[in-house]
Amino acid sequence: MLKVEDLSVSFVQYTKGLKQKDLKVITSLNIDIMPGEVLAVVGSSGSGKSLLAHAILGILPTNATVNGTMMYKGEALTTKRQQSLRGKEIALVPQSVKYLDPLMKVGKQVQSAVRKGDPVKAQKDVFARYHLKSGVDGQYPYQLSGGMSRRVLVSTAVVSGASLIIADEPTPGMDTAAVQESIRDLRKLADEGAAVMMITHDIDTALKIADRIAVFYAGTTVEVAPVSDFEGRGEKLRHPYSKALWRALPQNEFLPIEGFQPLPSALPPGCLFAPRCSMATPECSAGQPEARELRDGMVRCIHAT
Numbered sequence: 298m299l300k301v302e303d304l305s306v307s308f309v310q311y312t313k314g315l316k317q318k319d320l321k322v323i324t325s326l327n328i329d330i331m332p333g334e335v336l337a338v339v340g341s342s343g344s345g346k347s348l349l350a351h352a353i354l355g356i357l358p359t360n361a362t363v364n365g366t367m368m369y370k371g372e373a374l375t376t377k378r379q380q381s382l383r384g385k386e387i388a389l390v391p392q393s394v395k396y397l398d399p400l401m402k403v404g405k406q407v408q409s410a411v412r413k414g415d416p417v418k419a420q421k422d423v424f425a426r427y428h429l430k431s432g433v434d435g436q437y438p439y440q441l442s443g444g445m446s447r448r449v450l451v452s453t454a455v456v457s458g459a460s461l462i463i464a465d466e467p468t469p470g471m472d473t474a475a476v477q478e479s480i481r482d483l484r485k486l487a488d489e490g491a492a493v494m495m496i497t498h499d500i501d502t503a504l505k506i507a508d509r510i511a512v513f514y515a516g517t518t519v520e521v522a523p524v525s526d527f528e529g530r531g532e533k534l535r536h537p538y539s540k541a542l543w544r545a546l547p548q549n550e551f552l553p554i555e556g557f558q559p560l561p562s563a564l565p566p567g568c569l570f571a572p573r574c575s576m577a578t579p580e581c582s583a584g585q586p587e588a589r590e591l592r593d594g595m596v597r598c599i600h601a602t
């Protein structure tokens with residue numbers, strides 16, 4: 298459904314004396330997602346998850362430069378195609394509830410996303426499933442709580458009939474029942490043939506619905522692994538960062554990873570994780586490791602076996 302290859306995104310910044318500086322926030326990032334699949338994208342804050350979503354939808358700020366290739370259904374995803382597919386074939390559940398139109402009643406907003414069948418019925422059905430009481434459809438975004446607004450955003454994607462759904466942290470602020478419901482719905486959309494990219498901080502949520510998990514670090518994909526590899530002490534995982542991330546979970550060893558993710562303004566040479574990596578050798582700083590296939594997954598580490 299979607300194939301992103303060697304994507305990089307940078308922002309032009311003006312420093313002292315009006316000098317221009319390129320700030321690289323995404324570096325040679327690869328990802329693909331198949332119909333019927335839920336791909337979870339996990340990574341800490343600032344690792345480039347939302348920017349990837351915005352690059353796919355073509356909604357990056359105008360000072361962003363994008364390089365690399367993006368293919369949707371086998372054809373290049375040009376700016377023109379992005380415009381015509383956005384909100385129709387490709388739907389975004391945005392990370393911020395600010396994306397709701399403040400001047401339109403939320404029922405109308407969801408109805409306007411419906412492309413097949415009766416829009417009012419589709420909206421009423423989905424609101425009932427998400428426990429949004431009748432009457433909510435006549436309200437404006439400012440009248441809703443954060444959790445309710447999120448449920449409205451997920452509703453919009455669910456009724457859209459999109460082939461590719463990108464959900465950027467869709468669940469924070471929702472109660473447990475609503476979280477379960479929206480996760481189940483995203484899974485169901487995939488089971489019915491859509492491709493779902495689910496962006497989350499939370500590996501636990503990812504494990505519940507995903508087929509594969511892509512691990513982001515400092516603006517690149519360090520590993521893509523089947524969900525079943527996230528088990529035990531992380532022996533089946535490929536990249537030292539994924540292993541460390543897995544072991545850091547409270548239900549595992551709860552061992553924090555030392556150091557910090559580098560800022561885009563101070564990326565290390567070579568492997569972006571090398572400065573924090575226990576396996577690092579001088580070769581790691583020679584160049585960014587190529588993405589390579591390994592045991593039914595992908596890894597970007599010269600030492601991974």
Ligand SMILES: Nc1ncnc2c1ncn2[C@@H]1O[C@H](COP(=O)(O)OP(=O)(O)OP(=O)(O)O)[C@@H](O)[C@H]1O
Pocket residue numbers: 308320322340341342343344345346347348349358392498561
């Ligand atoms: N308009 C911008 N100009 C300059 N830098 C930006 C801009 N937008 C984002 N960035 C930087 O790009 C990096 C990636 O941001 P992004 O929002 O994709 O992170 P994220 O993985 O979605 O994080 P979070 O989990 O907090 O949502 C960050 O370092 C951020 O500061």
Ligand code: NI
Pocket residue numbers: 346347348392465
């Ligand atoms: Ni984000």
